Amino acid sequence: MTEESSRALIVERFGSPPRIVERPVPVRSPGETLVRVHAAAVGHLDLNIVDGRFGVLPEPPFVPGTNACGTVVESDVHPEGSLVLLRGSGLGLRRDGCWAEHVVVPDKAAAATLDGADPAVACSFFSAAGAAWAAVHDVAAIGEGQRVVVTGAAGAVGSVAVQLAVRAGAEVIGVVGRPAKLAHVPAGAKAILAADLSEEALGGAVDALVDTVGGPVLAAALPLVRPGGRAALVGYSAGREFTVDLADFLLADVAVLPVNLMSRAGGLAEVGERLLAEITAGDLTLNVERYGLDRIDEAVERLRTGAAVGKVALTMD
Ligand SMILES: NC(=O)c1ccc[n+]([C@@H]2O[C@H](COP(=O)([O-])OP(=O)(O)OC[C@H]3O[C@@H](n4cnc5c(N)ncnc54)[C@H](OP(=O)(O)O)[C@@H]3O)[C@@H](O)[C@H]2O)c1
Structure with missing residues (x-):
């Protein structure tokens, strides 16, 4: 291989901002795959790990990043040049993660993904789209004619949940915290501010809540669900x-259900593949904000403060 050095983000101690380091391209051992990373998700889980606030944590200094998408450079099992998703096997948790231009992962942490998928979408869609699917279909069981x-x-x-509920035939009210986000509630839903939440604003009690x-x-939202209704907490x-x-709580008679x-x-593996195909085809929308490695502080700030619209990803190309 021609590249000799590669950039990565390192966390020196929990709670300190990640900083860029130049390091040699990592070398793989048998059972491992070397990947050129195109994009890595910056998710709430990653921030909890950076902050040292999660049940399983790496030993600092470490490279964060639990989900990424890249091209195989060297592997015994994955075709060279193929596009793969990287997640699991302790990536970013028990071993260095993917906030880097190159990463060595256990072979089983890489899985082929949809050819032609946008890497920033591919590495970040599943937690959002999978959770939305589980909340709307499996937990809240939203159907035709329901008010949600x-x-x-x-x-x-939330934005994917809105689209799936609308598609299921529900009447959907999308709630946002800040006025700037009203315009980002997907089409087909009525958009209102959290500060305005009331039965009057909703036109009566609703059948289900996806929070x-x-x-x-x-x-503020739970009391607006009718008796016998369901609340899926995400x-x-x-x-x-x-x-x-x-x-x-007993009087309200609302089933408050966790989404895990x-x-x-x-x-949800098959559902995930279908949802990625739909996003890639433009049939489902998931906004992804993109930042270079040198803009990690901005990316983290956008996610931490809730200012980000949709997912946040680092892009390395
Ligand atoms: N249960 C599961 O298995 C599962 C799976 C995936 C994600 N999650 C969790 O689900 C939540 C939503 O995930 P997401 O990817 O949709 O996150 P997101 O895009 O960051 O959305 C969260 C929304 O929360 C609102 N918000 C209000 N106060 C906030 C604050 N102080 N800081 C940040 N956001 C604030 C923001 O909307 P407004 O500006 O409209 O207020 C923001 O758009 C996260 O807590 C995530 O960890 C859980």
């Missing part, structure tokens, strides 16, 4: 805690 509220409706999970925001937004960007008054993509991921 989706919070964080311009976010990655991707948590905290005070969940507290995320907690706005707050991890939520207080329940048991008397109100990790436990459902295996069963």
